[in-house]
Amino acid sequence: MVPMTTEGPSLASAPAPSRARRVATWLHARPRTQLRLLLAAPLLWLVLVYIGSLAILLLNAFWTSDSFTGKVNPFDWSLDAFVQIFSNDVYRTIAVRTLGMAVLVTVTAALLAFPIAYYMARVASPRMRRLLVVAVLMPLWASYLVKIFAWRTILQGNGVLAWVLAPFGISGPGTDELMNSWLVFTYLWLPYMILPIYAGLERVPSSLLEASADLGARARTTFRRVVLPLVFPALVAGSIFTFSLTLGDYIVPDLVSDAKFIGNVIYDNSALGQFPVAAAYSMLPILIVVGYLLVARRLGAFESL
C-alpha cells in the first residue's frame, strides 16, 4: 500500500493535507465525538421536530385564546381548558366511549386472530402457510380510506348488507350506528393482531406440547398452561396496535357512525380554532397509551415484537 502520509521528506513538494483529510485524522482518534456527530442529526430531528412540536402543541393547553378572534394568546397561562374538560360531563362520556371501543376491538381482534394464527403456525402446510400470510397482509396494501369507504357502501341504508338482510325482514344498519365502528375497526386492525400471535406461536417448540401430552395433559390444559402463557406477550404486543390505533382514530367513527370519539373532539376543536381545549384533551389519549405501554412492557410484549 502506498503511504498516504505527507510527512515524508520525499513528498516535500506535495500540497498540504486537505481540510477534509485533517478533520478525518482528528476524528479518527476520537471515537466518542464520531458517535456524537453521527447521532446529532437524527437526535436533533427527534428532539426539535418531533418532541418539540408535540411540546408546543401541548403547551397550548395552558394558554388562553381570544373568544372573539379565536387567536391563541401564547404565554398567557391559564387552566381554563382543563376546567372546561373536567367540569363538562360530555368529555368524560366521550373518553369512556372511546376507551370502551378500544378494549372491545382489542378483545374481538384477539378472539378472531388466535385461531387463525394458530392454524397458520401449527396446522397449515408450509405452502398453505405462505398463502395465508399473504392473505392476511393483503388488506394492508389497500388504502385505509378506501377500506372505510368500502364499508360505508356495505353498511349504508341501501347498501349490500341491507340487500342481504332484506329477505329476512331486517333493515340495514345505516351509517349512523356506534357499533359500525366496532365492525370496521376490528376489520382494519385484525392483521396487526394476527401477525404477532402467529410469530409467537411459531416460536413455541413442539417438544413442549409433546411433553405436556406425555405428562397426561389434555389439549385444553396444554393450551391453558403451556401455549397461552408462552404466547401471552405476543398477544399483548398485538393489542398495543389494536388498542392505540382505535384510541387515536377519528375517521372511522366519523364516516361509519355519528358518534364522537376523543379524536373527533380534538379534531373538531382544532378545526374551529379552540386550540387550548384540543390540546388539553389530547393529553388524555397520550397518558392512556403511555400507561398501556408501561404495562405492556412489564408483560414482556416488547420482546415479542
Add this chain to the structure above:
Amino acid sequence: MRSIRTTALFVSVGMVTAACGTSLPSGMLDKLGEGEGELNLVIWAGYAEDGSAYPEFDWVTPFEEETGCIVNSTPMADSAAGMQLLRSGEYDGGSFSGNATDRLMAAGDVAPVNVDLLPNYANVFAGLKNQAHNSLDGVPYGVPHGRGPNLLIWNTEEVDEQTTWDGIWENAGDYEGKLSIFDSQDFIADAALHLMATREDLGITSPYQLTQEQFDAAIELLAAQFEHGPQFWSGATFTEQITAFAAGDVTIGTTWQFQVNSLAAEGAPVKAIKPAEGTTGWSDTWMIASDAANPNCMYLWMNHMMSAEANGQATVYFGEAPTSQQACDYAETIAPGHCEQTHATDEPYWEDIWYWSTARKDCGDEDANTTCVDYDGWVEAWTTLRGG
C-alpha cells in the same frame, strides 16, 4: 443655493409620497401588477366552479386563461373551519360569511382592499358596499359575492305543507330520524331565531347575541330536537344531504338554495321556503389574506367575481342573489327570473334574514350591563350536544 433648492424639492416630494402612503391603510395594495401564476382559495363549496361538475358552469377556466393564475380551491365545512384554513397561511384569500369576516378583520388576518384597483366594484349594488361585515371604519375589506337565506326544506310526498320552523322544532317528533340539520355551532342561532317568535318572554333581540338564560333556552330546544335523531350535513358534506333527500332517508330540515336546485334538477319531490319567523342567512365576501403570496392574482379574482358573467353564473349555480344589475342581466340569460326569485333588489325581503354573525361576550354593543355567551361557549355547547 442650488443644493438648497434640490434639497427642498426632495423634501417636498418626500412629503407628498408620505402623504400618499398614509392615505392608504397599511397592508393595502396600491398598484396592481402581473398575476403570479397561482391562486389558492378557501371557498364555500360551489363558489369556484371549473366546469367539472356541470360543463355550463365554469367561471374558473376563463379566469385562468385570461390572467394565467391557476386556481386551487378548498371548501370549508363552516365559517370557523374556513377561518382556520385561511390562518394556515397556505391561502391568498377566500369567500367568507359574516361570522368569519368579523373575526378575520378584528384579528388582522385579512387586508383592506383598494377598490380603486377593481373596475367592476363600481357596478356593485350600493346597499352591499361598506357594510359591517365587509368593512372596518369605513374601509372596505373585501368585495361582495352574493347573499341568501338558510331555508326550510321538506319532501312534499312525506311531509305536509309548512309555513313556519315548527316542523324541525316543536314537531320534530313527527320526523323521527328523518331530520336534516346543519352541523355547526352556528345552528344554535336558528334555535334562537325560532325562540324570538315563540318565546317573547325571553326578550331575544338578536339570534347571535344571547344572554345565558336565552342561550340555555336555545340549547334546551336543540337538545329536544336531538332526541329525534337528526342527521347532519355541513359545508363539506352538503352533497350527502342531497343524496339523503333524494333517497328519502331524510324528509325535512335546513338547507341552502343550492341543494334545493340540485334536488329539483334530479326531479326529487322537495320544496323550500323562508318560514314566517324569518331565518338566518349569509352575505358572503371575497377577502384577501394579509399574508397572501399571490396578491395580484387575488385582486384579479376579486374583480373577476364581480363581473357580470362570473357573478351571474356563480349566483345562479348556488341559488343566491347576484351583487350587481349587470350580473342580474347576465343571470337572466341562463336562468330567467333568477334575480326576482333570489330577491336581489327586494330589500324588504331581507329584513327578517339575520346574516351570520359572531357571538360576543359584550353582546357586540355598548351596554356594559349585559353579557352574552361568547363564541367559545357556543362551540362547547355544540360539542356537548353532539358528543353526548
